[in-house]
Amino acid sequence: MVVVVALVVVVVGSILFHLLSPWWWTPIASNWGYIDATLVITFWITGFVFTAVILFMAYCVWRFRHEPGRVAAFEPENRRLEIWLTVVTGLGVAAMLAPGLVVWKQFVTVPDDATEVEVFAQQWSWSFRLPGEDGRLGTSDAALVGPDNPLGISPFDRFGQDDIIIESDDLYLPIGKPVKMVLRSVDVLHNFYVPEFRAKMDMVPGMVTYFWFTPTRIGEFEVLCAELCGVGHGHMRGYVQIQEETDYQAWLQEQRTFAELWEERRVRTASSDPEQ
Known part of the structure; x- marks a missing residue:
């Protein structure tokens, strides 16, 4: 249970640090507010994944903790789970890359009057x-x-x-x-x-x-x-x-x-x- 509590504290502490600490950068002085928006989107996606993974680990530690007479199940392959994880991971990576690619195109497409x-x-x-x-x-x-x-x-x-x-x-x-x-x-x-x-x-x-x-x-x-x-x-x-x-x-x-x-x-x- 100590491990479970520690994992939950890590998640809660990380969220509070993100919301309450003055970590945000200086006020913007150019047209590139797109950069800030892209970073915020990335933080939301990675923050959700981080929270979900750590809480899932805490649940697994609690749910499958040692008990007398419990025997671990050995399952070397699970094709359905592998496909599910691959698809979800791919969608998450695409969600993080897409805004950056759009902004990058704008970043290097120079106006004619520059x-x-x-x-x-x-x-x-x-x-x-x-x-x-x-x-x-x-x-x-x-x-x-x-x-x-x-x-x-x-x-x-x-x-x-x-x-x-x-x-x-x-x-x-x-x-x-x-x-x-x-x-x-x-x-x-x-x-x-x-x-x-x-x-x-x-x-x-x-x-x-x-x-x-x-x-x-x-x-x-x-x-x-x-x-x-x-x-x-x-x-x-x-x-x-x-x-x-x-x-x-x-x-x-x-x-x-x-x-x-x-x-x-x-x-x-x-x-x-x-x-x-």
Whole structure:
């Protein structure tokens, strides 16, 4: 009976913890309320299964407890029970996967009017690139990454000359406008994660991943790396600043383009090496 009581206490305690503890995440600041809805559906399904299984175990322990003269029945196969369990399990897994697949399709189906923003990760910092007046990002290549070109942007692509380079951990975006986050890593696995946006995605070296969102709240939101990436992983943080359009445009005018930074570094390199 001690085991039965312990199992029931586990179920009741888990339900009370779920309902009464302040475990819920921070208020959402993007259009991805779908993520919260999907998690809630998943919690309900897994919570029901957890409760049913544990209470069934408690019932079995009590119902088939040892009694003098009771002999255990040996039944190595039960085709009807196996089919029933397979069907119910399959339906449960499908019920958990279906909402996630629907939301995932929305998560990677980028609107036509979304602005591309590149996120560049390396141990252990963030950098960003925004399109210039032409509205598009130039090409880049990890082979071009170096002291004078930390983001590996092609100096021969005319579309990259006016790209805005943000060599800091802070990114500014306007409120109410969709953005496509293009994610690149130059060294190891990273993960771009802003909890309030309910948006995160792995950044795999040699690949370009992406997702999109629309900011819905003005404010400062912390960027975290959600993939263990080395000894400095815990310090790989930054901020996304969401502003009104006028404030964002004022900030944007203060930033420097790739062409300006490239020329400045080329001149600096030439001045430090008289033979060039």
